[in-house]
Amino acid sequence: MTDLPRHSLQRRLLLSMAAGFAVLLILISLLLWTYARSAANRTHDLLLAGAALSILERVSVGPDGATVDMPYSALEILSLNPVDRVQYRVFVPGKAEITGSEDLPFPTNGELAAEPAFYDSDYRGAAFRFVLQGRRLNAPTGAEWVAVQVGQTVEQRASQQWSFFLSGLSGLGALSLIGLGFVWVAIRTSLSPLRQIAGDLRLRAPNDLSPVKGAPPREIRGLFDAINGFITRLDQSRTLTETFIADVAHQTRTSLSAVQGHLALAVDAQDFDGMRARVERAERQADRTVRLTNQLLANAMVIHRSDHASMHPVALKSLVRDTLAESLRDSRMRKIALSLDDEGITPGRDLIQADELSIREALRNLIENAVRHGPPNNTVTITLDEADEKLRLSVDDAGPGIAESDMMQATERFTSLSDKTKGSGLGLSIVKAVAEGHDAELLLRRSSLGGLNVTMIFKRLMASFLLILGLGVAGSKAQAQTLRIYSATDTVAMQPLIDAFIDSAPGTEVEYVEFQTIDLYHRILESDPDDMPDVVISSAMDLQVDLVNRGLAQHVFVPVDVRPPDWAVWRSELFGFTFEPTAVVYDRRAISADELSANHRDLATFVRNNETRLRGRIGSYDLRQSGVGYLYASQDSLQGPQSQRLIEVLGRAGLRTYCCTSKMVEAVAQGDLAFAVNTIGSYASTLAEGIPHVGLHFFEDYNLVMTRTAFVPASARNPVLAAGFVTFLLSDRGQHAIAQRTPLIPIRLEGAIDTKIERLTREKRSTFLPIKLTPALLTFLDALKKQDFLSVWDTSLASLP
C-alpha cells in the first residue's frame, strides 16, 4: 500500500496489541515486584537471623551482669553479602547497653521475644533491614532479657530484588513477543484484501480513472469507498486542469488573434490615419497579451512552487520592503503615493515559512492591480502587523475597489471585473494561489481609503529559530586543584607516588598529611563534613572498613581492568592497592635461618625450648599503639589455638613491643633483638637493605597479607580528582611506580615486576593469606571484644615466671 512504515496499518494494529500486552505486563510486574521483594527479604533475613543467633549464643552472665564475646562468625556471616554495611547492638532493654551502636532504631510496635523480628528502618540516612531477637538469661538478680539487634543496609537486597524481578519479567516479555508474533501473522492474513487493491492500482494505466472493482470485506469497505472517491475527485481535478489549459489556450489565442486581426486590417487600410488607428489598437492588444502571458507564467510558477519544498523561514518585513523599493522603480509609480506601515511589528518577530518569490509575486500583483485599476495619483498603503501568532500583510488603495457582491468572484481565474481596464483576470487569482500555498487566510474588503483592501494572514514562525548559543561552561579551568590526602603511610613511601600522579595530571597540587593509623581514624570520625580530605589512606584495614561501614565513603568507579582482586575491594568504595605480607626479621648472628621454624606451632615450641637464650630478644608490635599490630594479632587469633599459645610463649620469653616496623628492624640490626614477628615485610626488606646480618623469614603454614587501602570521603571537596588519584594508584603506571619507587609491593601486576622483595615473596605466594576487606573485620573493633583481646594479651605479656 504505502512505503512509509509509520503509516502502516499493520504496524498500528501491532502497536495497539503491544500496548495491550504492555498494560498486562505492568499489572503482572506489580505482583512480581512484591514477590521479588519478599523473596529477597527472606534470603537476607536468613543472614541477619544467623548473625543474631551466633551473637546470642555468646551472651553470658558475668559478675557485672550480662556480657557478650562477639563471635567472629557473626559478622563473617553478614560478609557473605559482599556489599552492605552492617550495624549491631547488644543490650539489656531499659537497663544497660552492652556493646555496639546504641542509637539503632527500635521497631515501632515490636515486642522483644525469643523469636527474631525483622523490620525495615532508616539509620543515619541509609535504609537498613534489622533483626531483633532476645534471650532470657538467669542473672544473679533474677531472669533478664538480653536483646541483640543486627542490621544491614539494603543495597544488595534491592539489587537482588531487581534481578528476581527482571528475570521474571524477561520471561514474560519473551512470552509477550511470541504472542505479538502470532498477532502479526493474523494481521497479515486479514490484511490481504488490501494488497489485492494495491495490486489492482499498481497495474493500472495512468489514464485509467475508473473505480476499483471488487467485493471488499466489511472492515475495509470504508477505505475501499474512499479510494474510489479519491479516484473520482482525481478525475474531476484532471478535468479542471484540462479546462484550465483550454482556457489558457483560448485566452492567449484570442488575444493573439486580436493583435493579428488589427495588424491585418492595418495592412489593408486605405489611408494612413485608418492604418495608424488600427496599429495603435494592435499595440494596446499586444500589451495586454504580454501582461496576460506574464501573469499566466506567474500563476503557473506560484502553483508549481507551492507543490515543491521551496518553503523556508523568511523575514517578511525586509521582503516587503525590498519588493516595494523594487516596484517603485517603475515609471508608472511616479505619481502613486505608496507608503508602508510596519510599525506594528517587533523586529525579529516577522518570520514566516514562505517562498520568497511567490510572496513577491503576490505583492507585486496587488500593487499592479491598484495602479492599473486606480487613478494615476492613487494612494497605496501596505500594512504589516502582528496579532497573536499571526502576521497580517494588507494592501489598501484609494481606487474604485470591488463591489461587495463581486468579491467572491474576484479571485477566480480569468474573471476581470472591469471592462475598461481590461485586466487579465489573473492578478487576484495569483494572490489566492499564493495564500493557499502558504496556508494563509485571504480577505477582500472595502478599504478605509475607499478602494480595495486585500489582507493575507500568515502564521508566524515561533522562536524555535533562536540560536542556542553554546555557553562554553568552563569545565576544564586551568586553575590548579589541590588534592588533600590524609594518610597513615610514611611520606617517603608515598612521595614518589604523588610525584608520579602530578606528572600524569599537570596543574594538580597535593597536600599530604601524615598520621598514625589510630590518630587518622579518630581524625576522620571527628572531622566536620566540610573539612574532610579528598582521599584517606591507611594500612589499618579494620579501621578503614569501620569508616566505610559508617557510610563516610563514596563510590569510585574504577575501570574493570585495573580493579584489584576481590578480597581487596569492598563496596566499590574501599580499595586495596598494595600487597604486604608479614615477615619475621631476624639477626643472622643471633639465630640461624634453619633454627627459625617453618610454621607458627614450631616457632612456639622453639621459643619455649630456648627461653633463656631468647629472653627479652623477641619483638613485635605494641597492640595498643599500632593499628596494624592489632590487626595482625587479631587475625592470627582466628587461625587456631596455636596463635594463643605462641602469644603466651612469647610473653613468657619477655616479648618487647614496638610502635612500628622500622623500630623493630633497627633493634634487630643493632643486635638488641634476635628476631621480630609480624613486621611489614616490604618495609623491613627495604630497611634491611645493605645490612647483611639482617634477614627476612616467611612461614610455611601461613603469612598474613595486609593491603593498604584508600577511599574517597563522601564529602570530599574534589571527588573527581580524588577518584582519579585512586584509579591512578591501581593503574599500571601507579602500580609500576609502587614497585620501582617505593618500598611497597603492588597488588596487581603479580610477577610482572622484578624487585628484590618481589623475588623474595614470589615462591611463597601460595602461603600468603590475605586479610579480606569485609565487615567481619569489625568484630575485633567491638569495644568488649577488643577489651577482652587486649586483656588476654596483657596477661600473656605479664606472665613472666
Added chain:
Amino acid sequence: MRILLVEDNDELAETIVDRLRAEGHSVDREGDGNEANELLRHVTFDIVLLDVNLPGRNGYDVLRSLRARSDQTPVIILTARSQIDDRVLGLDAGADDYMIKPVDFRELSARCRVLARRRSGSASNVFTVGALNFDRAAKRATIHGQDAQLRAREVQLLEIMIDNLGRMLTKEEVADRLYTFEETPSMNAVEQLVTRLRKKLEGTHLVIKTARGLGYMAYVSDDD
C-alpha cells in the same frame, strides 16, 4: 546619442533599433557576446543595451569586463528572466538599470533618456541632469546656470541622493550618512531637510520621491 544594442534575436533587435533610430539616436547592433566585447574595447558609446543570453559570451561577462576596464558607460540589462537573482547579479556586475522582456518601448526610451541626462562623468566630477548641474569638487549646485543657494547640509543630502539614484534609502540610512556620531540626528530634521531640498530642486529633472514608511528615492524624471 550613440547607443549599442547587443541582442541576438533579429526580430526584436530590429524593432528596438528602428525605434531608437526614429528618436534620433545612432544605434549599432551586435548579436554575439564576444564581438560586442571586442567592439566595446575600441569604440565608446553613450549607452549600452545588453541582452543576457548571448552566443559567445553572456551579457554579465561582457558587462564585467567592461567595468574591469574602468569604462563607466551606462548599461541597461535586458533579460527575459524575472528571477531576482538575475537582478542582483546584473546590478552587482555594474549595470545601471535593467528591464524585463517583453520590453515596453516607451519605458525603454524613457530610461535611455534618464541615463543620457545623467552624465555623471567621474572624471569631470560634475553631475548634470537637464538644467541641474552639481559640481562635486566645489560642492556647488546650479540650476539654469544660477547658483541653487544650497546650505551645507542640503549639498550633502543632494550628493547622497545623486550617489543613490533609483535606490530606496530609509530615513535612518540618510541620517547615518548626514550626521556624525556626536550629532544626535532627529528624524524630523531629516524630513525637513528633504522637503527644503525638494523645493529648491523644483523645476529640475531630479525628483526626490518620499514613500512613507519606506524612505526616499531620487530619480530623474523624463517628463519634458
